[in-house]
Amino acid sequence: MKKYKRLATALILPLLYQSPAIASFTDPVDGKFDLGNHLAENAYGFLPIPILITEPSVGLGVGVAGVFLHESEEDKEKRKQLALTSLDGGAQLIPPAVTVAGAAGTENGTWFAFAGHRRSWFKDSIRYVGGVGGGRANLDIYSDISIGGTNNTFKFATETRGILGVQHIQFRIAQTPLMLGAKQLLGKSTISSDNKVIDSIMALTLGSDAVTSGLGLTAIYDTRNNIFLPTEGYSVAGEYMVYDSKIGSDWNYSNLDLKAETYIPLAEQWILAFAGNYQYFNSDDTFLPPTVKPYVKLRGIPSYRYQGDTIATIQSQVSYKVDTRWLVSTFYGTGFTETKTDMTLSNNEELTNTVQAYGVGFRYQIARRYGLFIGADIAFSKDDNALYFNVGSGF
Secondary structure, three states: OOOOOOOOOEOOOOOOOOOOOOOOOEOOOOOOEOOHHHHHHOOOOOEEEEEEEOOOOOOOEEEEEEEEEEOOHHHHHHHHHHHHHOOOOHHHOOOOEEEEEEEEEEOOOOEEEEEEEEEEEOOOOEEEEEEEEEEEEEEEEEEEEEEOOEEEEEEEEEEEEEEEEEEEEEEEOOOOOEEEEEEEEEEEEEEEOOOHHHHHHHHHHHOOOEEEEEEEEEEEEEOOOOOOOOOOEEEEEEEEEEEOHHHOOOOOEEEEEEEEEEEEEOOOOEEEEEEEEEEEEEOOOOOOOOOOOOEOOOOOOOOOOOEOOEEEEEEEEEEEEOOOOEEEEEEEEEEEEEEEOOOOOOOOOEEEEEEEEEEEEEEEEEEOOOOEEEEEEEEEEOOOEEEEEEEOOOO
C-alpha cells in the first residue's frame, strides 16, 4: 500500500449551505473572499473538500474529503481577535485539531478511501497523527537492468490492493523547536501484474498476500512561521523505519529518510526557498514488492518512475507576493537515484539516474485566520508534464 501524499491534493470550496448570519465568505479586514470565518464557525461541522488528482502515474481522478476542525471556543476567539488586528496574526497560533475522511478514484482504476486525525496537547508539547486507508493502486513500475554494460529500462504494470494504518506521536524537548517521536505502520496487501511472466514470478516469490509491519524513530527541528505556507524559518526532519519479521512483517528492510526546508525572505515581497530529501534503503531479502523502494518525489516526475536504494533530491523556489492574498512562484528540482544490482556479470555494479523538473505556480490565501493557502502548479520534465493542485508550499 502506498501513501497518496502527492496524489491527492485538494481545492477547498464552500459546498455546505450556510446562513449569512452564521458565516460570511468575506474577510472583515481586507474585504476579500475568505473561508476563515466559515471554517471557524463550523469547527465541529462537516466541510466537503473536492479532490482533483492530476498525478501522471495514475491519471486524472476526482473524489471528496470531509474536514472537521476541533477548536475550543477560547482558542477560536483568540484566533479571531488576532486575525482582526493583524493580517497574519491568527496563523501564528497552534493549528487546531483536524479530522479528515474521504475517497477518490482515477481513470486508470486506482481508488482509495482514508480517514485521519491530527491533534496536539499541552501547548503543542505532544503531537499525535493517526490514520487508516485502503484501496487499489494501478502503477507502472520501471526496473533498470544493466546488460553487457548497457543500461536498459524494463516497464511492467502492477495492481496493488490493501489496507494500511499509521500512527505517529512526538514529544517536544523542553521549550525548544525540537520534537522526538515514534512511528508505527501496519498494512496488508496483495500485488499482481498483467504481465503473465512477472505475475508468475511475483506469485512464487512474494506470495498471494503479505503483511507489512514497521516501527521507527522520528525527529524534527522546526522554526517555520506557518505549517501551511511558511515565509521564513526552516525545518530539519529525520525518520528511520525498520520492517522486520520479529514485529510481524513478511518483509525485512529498513529506510532512512532525511528532509530539510528553509525559507528566506529576500525583501518585503520576495521569498527564496530550498528543500532537500535523502533516503537510504537497505535489505538482505532477495525478493521484495516492487513498490517498497523509495522514489524521486518532484513536481513533474511521475511517482515510482525513478526508484532506487539511494534517493536524493534538491529543490529551489522563488515566490513573489503580489499582495496579502496572491502569490506567484517558479521552481526547479533535480533528483538522483542509485540502485545496486546483481542482474549483471558484476554483482557490485550500480545503476544511477539523474532527473530534472521545473515549473510555475500560484497560491491564494483562502483562510487568512489559519494562514491556509491553496493554488496550482504546472510542472515539466522529460518524462511528463503535470498540473498539481496544492495546499501549502508544494514541497
